[in-house]
Amino acid sequence: MKKVYGTAAEALEGVLFDGMTIAAGGFGLCGIPEILLEAIKQAGTQNLTFASNNAGVDDFGIGILLQTKQVKKMMSSYVGENAEFMRQYLSGELELEFNPQGTLAERMRAGGAGIPGFYTKTGVGTQIAEGKEHKDFNGETYILEEGIFADLAIVKAWKADETGNLVFRKTARNFNAPAATCGKICVAEVEEIVPAGSLDPDAIHLPGIYVHRLIQGEHEKRIEQRTVRQKEEA
Template sequence: MKKVYGSAAEALDGLLFDGMTIAAGGFGLCGIPELLIQAINEAGTKDLTVASNNAGVDGFGLGILLESKQIKKMMSSYVGENKEFMRQYLGGELELEFNPQGTLAERMRAGGAGIAGFYTKTGYGTQIGEGKEVKEFDGEHYILERGIFADVSIVKAWKADTTGNCIFRKTARNFNPPAAMCGKVCIMEVEEIVEPGQLDPDHIHLPGIYVHRLIQGEHEKRIEQRTTRPAA
């Protein structure tokens, strides 16, 4: 099976449709699939539901899809760095399904494992748990959360071989593995593609069976929050 494509647009060809659900990896601006996001923006696909820890920042990452009004609904755990996200949500232009961070990661992982739902204590007795099924186990209450099954996953890794086995670098190994797992089709962008056998099998973070399409590209190294100390 050919997995390596020449560009993000080529890798997305035939997969995009209005109203689809996309799982996007990354945390803040760390490990985000920026090339694939840009290609979705250029394709003009709209009414998207996007499952991602957050929505980038204004003008970068998923923020560009918010600005172009291509996202209808976000499934997120953190929304604090994006003014356009806040404006659209408070103005009733954007749907938001808020998730505790661990719950969101587990919902993605569950989808990738074929698990339709699971019970968690997190959120019980709060707004998160309203309207959800509750069960009692050993005297503790748990709420039912559904696994996320996305039409397409878009993720970012550091290095991969041509079969899709990949390595994430440092904290980019955050939401990328579970996001990659839960899509019917997973597209991964990387900084370097190597031949099979060049990656140490013990260092593989995600096996290529989860990855269907692969691109290599240049990526921007933005810093979301720059904190410095005054000069001595």
């Protein structure tokens, strides 16, 4: 099976459709599939639902799709740092399904494992629990959360081999691994593609069986919040 494609547009050909659900990796600006997001913007796909930790910032990440009004709904755990997200949500232009961070990660992982739902204590007694099934286990109340089954997963990794085995770099692993597993099709963008067999099997973070298409590209190295120490007087 051919997995390596020349461009993001080629890798997404025949995959995108209006109204689809997309699981996206990344945390803040770390490890986000920026090239694939730009390709989705250029494709003009509409009414998208994104399952993602956040929506990037106004001019980067999913934020660029908010600017073009291509996103209908966000399933997220953190919605700060994006003024357009806030504006659209408060004006009723954007739906938001708010998830505790660990719950969102587990919903993705559950979907990837074929698990339709699970019980968790996180969110009990809060707005998160409204409208959800409650059940007691050993005298403690839990709520039912559903697994996420996305039409497409888009992720960013550091290195891949030609069969799709992925290696993430440090904290850029974040939501990428669970997001990759819960999509019917997973497209990954990487900094480097190496020949099959050249990766140490013990160093592979995501097996290639989850990855259907691959692209290699140049990525920005943005810093979301730059913090520096005050210069000391001599």
